[in-house]
Amino acid sequence: MHATAGPPPTPSADALTRALAQAVEPRRVLTRPIERIAYASDASFYRLIPQAVILAKSVEEIRGIFQVSRAHRVPMTFRAAGTSLSGQAITDGVLVEVARHWRRVRVEDDGRKVRVQPGAIGGHVNRALRAYRAKMGPDPASINACMMGGILSNNSSGMCCGVAQNAYHTLESLTFVLPSGTTIDTAHPDADEMLREREPHLAQGLLDLKREIEANPRLAERIRAKYMMKNTTGYSLNAFLDFERPVDIFRNLLIGSEGTLAFIAEAVLNTVPDLPVKHTGLLLFPSIHAACGAIANLRGADAKALELMDRASLRSVQDQPGIPPAIQGLPPDAAGLLVEFQAADEKDRATLERVAREASGGLQLLEPARFTHDAAEQALLWKIRQGLYPSVGAARKRGTTVI
Numbered sequence: 001m002h003a004t005a006g007p008p009p010t011p012s013a014d015a016l017t018r019a020l021a022q023a024v025e026p027r028r029v030l031t032r033p034i035e036r037i038a039y040a041s042d043a044s045f046y047r048l049i050p051q052a053v054i055l056a057k058s059v060e061e062i063r064g065i066f067q068v069s070r071a072h073r074v075p076m077t078f079r080a081a082g083t084s085l086s087g088q089a090i091t092d093g094v095l096v097e098v099a100r101h102w103r104r105v106r107v108e109d110d111g112r113k114v115r116v117q118p119g120a121i122g123g124h125v126n127r128a129l130r131a132y133r134a135k136m137g138p139d140p141a142s143i144n145a146c147m148m149g150g151i152l153s154n155n156s157s158g159m160c161c162g163v164a165q166n167a168y169h170t171l172e173s174l175t176f177v178l179p180s181g182t183t184i185d186t187a188h189p190d191a192d193e194m195l196r197e198r199e200p201h202l203a204q205g206l207l208d209l210k211r212e213i214e215a216n217p218r219l220a221e222r223i224r225a226k227y228m229m230k231n232t233t234g235y236s237l238n239a240f241l242d243f244e245r246p247v248d249i250f251r252n253l254l255i256g257s258e259g260t261l262a263f264i265a266e267a268v269l270n271t272v273p274d275l276p277v278k279h280t281g282l283l284l285f286p287s288i289h290a291a292c293g294a295i296a297n298l299r300g301a302d303a304k305a306l307e308l309m310d311r312a313s314l315r316s317v318q319d320q321p322g323i324p325p326a327i328q329g330l331p332p333d334a335a336g337l338l339v340e341f342q343a344a345d346e347k348d349r350a351t352l353e354r355v356a357r358e359a360s361g362g363l364q365l366l367e368p369a370r371f372t373h374d375a376a377e378q379a380l381l382w383k384i385r386q387g388l389y390p391s392v393g394a395a396r397k398r399g400t401t402v403i
């Protein structure tokens with residue numbers, strides 16, 4: 001019974017609900033079993049049933065929920081779209097959802113910046129930027145579902161952004177709310193003084209950690225090397241090396257902190273150019289080794305996207321409508337590389353064609369390289385890559401997980 005309906009409310013759960021209903025309009029405090037179970041999963045294989053789900057609306061409410069969480073010693077977890085793959089958007093404490101009431105997007109500085117609230121969907125942000133030929137740096141495959149709170153807190157990257165244009169590196173400023181209630185916009189000219197004055201222990205602690213890291217050259221070098229790569233997880237320790245003032249260190253430490261340090265109420269990101277002319281191809285190699293061997297050359301030719309797919313990944317999509325028939329007959333060790341060249345100007349189209357031809361000319365391929373300008377074909381090739389996670393998930397053996 002409990003496995004499906006969740007634990008029955010206890011006297012302390014009632015007290016918690018009452019306290020939450022004082023911090024937030026009661027109808028936005030969800031405690032019915034069906035509501036709690038609806039929020040018990042994200043895109044990971046974990047399941048935790050929250051004691052309450054709060055559809056928070058304002059910074060004032062976030063402060064109030066922090067107070068209740070502390071007073072009742074119940075953990076508090078934030079959730080945007082809940083597409084996280086490692087269970088960071090679920091809890092058996094209080095779940096604070098930002099998907100409904102924090103959706104504002106404002107393009108600034110002629111498209112060079114974008115101001116977002118945490119419930120804005122990534123794809124919507126890019127739609128607002130399209131007229132300016134700009135887009136956000138982070139481009140997770142889940143961009144049409146996931147939201148800015150998650151993109152920032154997971155330090156999302158994606159298929160074209162690499163490390164250079166991820167959330168950490170494209171962040172300009174943000175407004176955070178600490179569990180104490182202290183709220184700071186890091187763009188404020190006095191932001192650092194405010195943090196030092198209102199949160200002296202935090203500010204000093206950040207500086208102490210910075211000194212400790214800097215006093216250990218091997219550690220500092222290791223951190224630098226680690227955060228130049230894409231697959232580094234955990235807190236953004238590079239913030240201790242990249243910034244001097246406590247408020248700047250903390251701002252970037254929040255990126256990738258999975259909501260464990262503060263609530264992000266708003267952020268401003270620097271955008272990147274959205275290059276409209278694209279030349280895209282799926283190159284098929286006899287082995288993953290051959291595919292990897294081609295990467296440096298293609299990167300040197302300025303390919304903007306290089307996405308490697310092993311045979312198992314390709315197998316998971318090969319029966320879907322529109323998938324190139326060559327994929328079905330691939331040998332067991334084959335691998336694919338989705339390659340895209342991009343340019344800003346229509347007049348560069350012929351150059352892209354030449355570059356793609358030359359860069360793929362000497363490669364060891366199973367099929368002759370074929371690139372396309374056709375938007376529908378390009379969308380199909382990207383759909384293969386973007387849909388890999390759900391496709392592999394659908395094709396997995398019963399009782400196994402994707403990650």
Ligand SMILES: Cc1cc2nc3c(=O)[nH]c(=O)nc-3n(C[C@H](O)[C@H](O)[C@H](O)COP(=O)(O)OP(=O)(O)OC[C@H]3O[C@@H](n4cnc5c(N)ncnc54)[C@H](O)[C@@H]3O)c2cc1C
Nearest residue numbers: 080081082083084140141146147149150153157258259264
């Ligand atoms: C099919 C698929 C493909 C994916 N592809 C990619 C990919 O290419 N690259 C990639 O990086 N990830 C990818 N992901 C993982 C995930 O979608 C992204 O990391 C995404 O950015 C998470 O956003 P979300 O809105 O779902 O956040 P959630 O899952 O709701 O939350 C993520 C984290 O952010 C915290 N959080 C949310 N809002 C706030 C806030 N306001 N303040 C503080 N903390 C907050 C949460 O507590 C949680 O720890 C993929 C997932 C799926 C299912």
